[in-house]
Amino acid sequence: MITLYDYELSGNCYKIRLLLSILGIKYHSHTVEFYPAAEHKAPWFRQINPLGQLPVLQDDDYTLCDSQAIMVYLASRYDSGNSWYPRDDPQRLGSVSRWLAFADSITNSASSARLVEGFFYDFDAVACRAEAHRLFRILDEHLWFNAKSGHHWIVTGDSPTIADIACFPYIMLSEEGSISRQDYPAIRRWSDHVKRIPGFTVMPGIFPAGPAQ
Amino acid sequence: MSLCNDPVIRNQWHVICALEDISPRNTHTTLLGESVSFAANTDTTGARAWRTDAPDTSLPVTCAYGYLWTCLGTADKPLFALPEYAEADRRNVCAATVGVRVSAPRAVENFLDMGHFPYVHTGILGEQPHTEVREYDVTVEESTNDVIATRCRFYQPMAAAGADGGMLVEYIYRVPHPYCSVLYKSCPSDESRLDVIALFVQPVTEETIRAHALVSVIDENSTDLSIRMFQQTIFGQDKPILENQFPKRLPLDPRAETPIRADKSAIVYRRWLSDLGITYGVIPAAA
Known part of the structure; x- marks a missing residue:
C-alpha cells in the first residue's frame, strides 16, 4: 500500500498525485498541514523526513522523500512501458x-x-x-x-x-x-x-x- | 502605497489575524496601506494592536469570531453580530488566511456568486450539467442595513467537509460589512440547522487582500484539519479567478459591467456600496 504525505496546495505534492493518477496507481493521502500549521516542521514529521519537506512516499516499508526522487522511483517500479523514466536510453x-x-x-x-x-x-x-x-x-x-x-x-x-x-x-x-x-x-x-x-x-x-x- | 481617505472604511472594524495565530512576539501586517503591529497581551482584551510607527498609542481592538479586529479611524459602532458563533454545539474553525491580489469588494462579490460553482469548484460546490442559478431574492434589510439574499438553491456534489454525496443546498447570504459576508447553508448532518461560513476580508491595499475564513458548523465527525483543508481547497480554486479580474477595483457604475439575472446579489451589493459612499477598493460611479 502506498501512502503519500501530502498537502493539497503544494505543487511538489501535486507532481506525485499527478504521476500516480497517470500511472493508475491507488494510494492513500495523509494530509500534512503545510500552512498555516507548518506541520512539516513538527517533530513527528521530521522523524519521517529530517529535512522537514513534503512530499514523502511510503510504499510498504520503503520510505522516500524528495518529489523528483519519488517520481524516479514510481516510474521505475510501476511504469511497465518504461516510457516515463526511459532507463534503456x-x-x-x-x-x-x-x-x-x-x-x-x-x-x-x-x-x-x-x-x-x-x-x-x-x-x-x-x-x-x-x-x-x-x-x-x-x-x-x-x-x-x-x-x-x-x-x-x-x-x-x-x-x-x-x-x-x-x-x-x-x-x-x-x-x-x-x-x-x-x-x-x-x-x-x-x-x-x-x-x-x-x-x-x-x-x-x-x-x-x-x-x- | 496610498493611504485610505475613505471615512466609511476608515471607521470600520477590520480583521487582521486569527486569534490562534497571535503570539506574545510582535507581528506585522498591512491594513489600508498602513503597517500595523499586534501581539498577545495578558490584560482583559487578550491582544494589543498599534501603528508600527507609533508603538506607544494603542489602536482599538475587538476579539470576535476567532479573529482580531482593529480600526484605524473612529469605530463608531460595534462589529456586526454573528450570534451563531456562540452556540455551544458548533465547531468554530479559523479555516484559512490567504493573500490575494484583488480588491476587497471583488472578493466579497465572488463569494456571493453561485454561478461559478460548477466551473471553478467542480465536483465540490457544483458540477455540470447542474449550472442553472435559480431565481432568488435580494433585499437590504431595514433594521440592520445588511444585504440579504434568500431562496438561493444549488446542487452541490460535496457541500462541506462533512458531506456524504450530493445534495440540493439552500443558501442565505448576508453582507453585514462592506468587506465581510456570511453564508448560511443547509447543514449535511442536521436538517433543522444552518452551517455558517464567513468571509472576512482584510483590505491590505485597495487592490490586495488577506482573505480570512471562519467555518462554524454542526459536524461531530470532521476533524478541524479536514474542515480547514476543505476551505483551503475552495480558496485555492478561487484565487486565480480573482487575480485575473480586471479592473481589480470593483466598478460601481451600473453600466461598467454587464450583469445577468444570476448576478442579482452583485447588483444590490454594488448599489449598497454606492449608497454607503464607499470609495476604497471600488471605482465609484460618476456623479
Missing part, C-alpha cells in the same frame, strides 16, 4: 535528470514567489521573480526548438517523461507569485499538451484543458 535518461534539476530551480524561484504572496513567507520576491523569468525564458526557447522539430515534450521523444511532470506545477502556479507567462508561447502550448495526457488531474489554481480543437 542513456541520452534521454541523462536529459531527464538535467530537467529534474531544472525543476528544482523553478521550485526555488517561482514557488518561493508564490509563498510570499499567498502565504506570507519572508523571501526576496523580486529576486525570485527575476530568476523564474530567466528559467522560463530558457525553457521556452528549448520547447520552441523542440516543437519546430516536431517534439511536444521537454525531453525529445515520442512520449512525455517525468521531466514534464516535474516542471509543470510551479510553472502553472506562477501567476500566484506575479510571474506572468504571457511572453512564453512555447510553454503555453506545451502545458496544453501536458493537460491532455490521459489520467491528467488538477489541483486548486490549475484548470483542465479546454475542449480539444
Whole structure:
C-alpha cells in the first residue's frame, strides 16, 4: 500500500498525485498541514523526513522523500512501458535528470514567489521573480526548438517523461507569485499538451484543458 | 502605497489575524496601506494592536469570531453580530488566511456568486450539467442595513467537509460589512440547522487582500484539519479567478459591467456600496 504525505496546495505534492493518477496507481493521502500549521516542521514529521519537506512516499516499508526522487522511483517500479523514466536510453535518461534539476530551480524561484504572496513567507520576491523569468525564458526557447522539430515534450521523444511532470506545477502556479507567462508561447502550448495526457488531474489554481480543437 | 481617505472604511472594524495565530512576539501586517503591529497581551482584551510607527498609542481592538479586529479611524459602532458563533454545539474553525491580489469588494462579490460553482469548484460546490442559478431574492434589510439574499438553491456534489454525496443546498447570504459576508447553508448532518461560513476580508491595499475564513458548523465527525483543508481547497480554486479580474477595483457604475439575472446579489451589493459612499477598493460611479 502506498501512502503519500501530502498537502493539497503544494505543487511538489501535486507532481506525485499527478504521476500516480497517470500511472493508475491507488494510494492513500495523509494530509500534512503545510500552512498555516507548518506541520512539516513538527517533530513527528521530521522523524519521517529530517529535512522537514513534503512530499514523502511510503510504499510498504520503503520510505522516500524528495518529489523528483519519488517520481524516479514510481516510474521505475510501476511504469511497465518504461516510457516515463526511459532507463534503456542513456541520452534521454541523462536529459531527464538535467530537467529534474531544472525543476528544482523553478521550485526555488517561482514557488518561493508564490509563498510570499499567498502565504506570507519572508523571501526576496523580486529576486525570485527575476530568476523564474530567466528559467522560463530558457525553457521556452528549448520547447520552441523542440516543437519546430516536431517534439511536444521537454525531453525529445515520442512520449512525455517525468521531466514534464516535474516542471509543470510551479510553472502553472506562477501567476500566484506575479510571474506572468504571457511572453512564453512555447510553454503555453506545451502545458496544453501536458493537460491532455490521459489520467491528467488538477489541483486548486490549475484548470483542465479546454475542449480539444 | 496610498493611504485610505475613505471615512466609511476608515471607521470600520477590520480583521487582521486569527486569534490562534497571535503570539506574545510582535507581528506585522498591512491594513489600508498602513503597517500595523499586534501581539498577545495578558490584560482583559487578550491582544494589543498599534501603528508600527507609533508603538506607544494603542489602536482599538475587538476579539470576535476567532479573529482580531482593529480600526484605524473612529469605530463608531460595534462589529456586526454573528450570534451563531456562540452556540455551544458548533465547531468554530479559523479555516484559512490567504493573500490575494484583488480588491476587497471583488472578493466579497465572488463569494456571493453561485454561478461559478460548477466551473471553478467542480465536483465540490457544483458540477455540470447542474449550472442553472435559480431565481432568488435580494433585499437590504431595514433594521440592520445588511444585504440579504434568500431562496438561493444549488446542487452541490460535496457541500462541506462533512458531506456524504450530493445534495440540493439552500443558501442565505448576508453582507453585514462592506468587506465581510456570511453564508448560511443547509447543514449535511442536521436538517433543522444552518452551517455558517464567513468571509472576512482584510483590505491590505485597495487592490490586495488577506482573505480570512471562519467555518462554524454542526459536524461531530470532521476533524478541524479536514474542515480547514476543505476551505483551503475552495480558496485555492478561487484565487486565480480573482487575480485575473480586471479592473481589480470593483466598478460601481451600473453600466461598467454587464450583469445577468444570476448576478442579482452583485447588483444590490454594488448599489449598497454606492449608497454607503464607499470609495476604497471600488471605482465609484460618476456623479
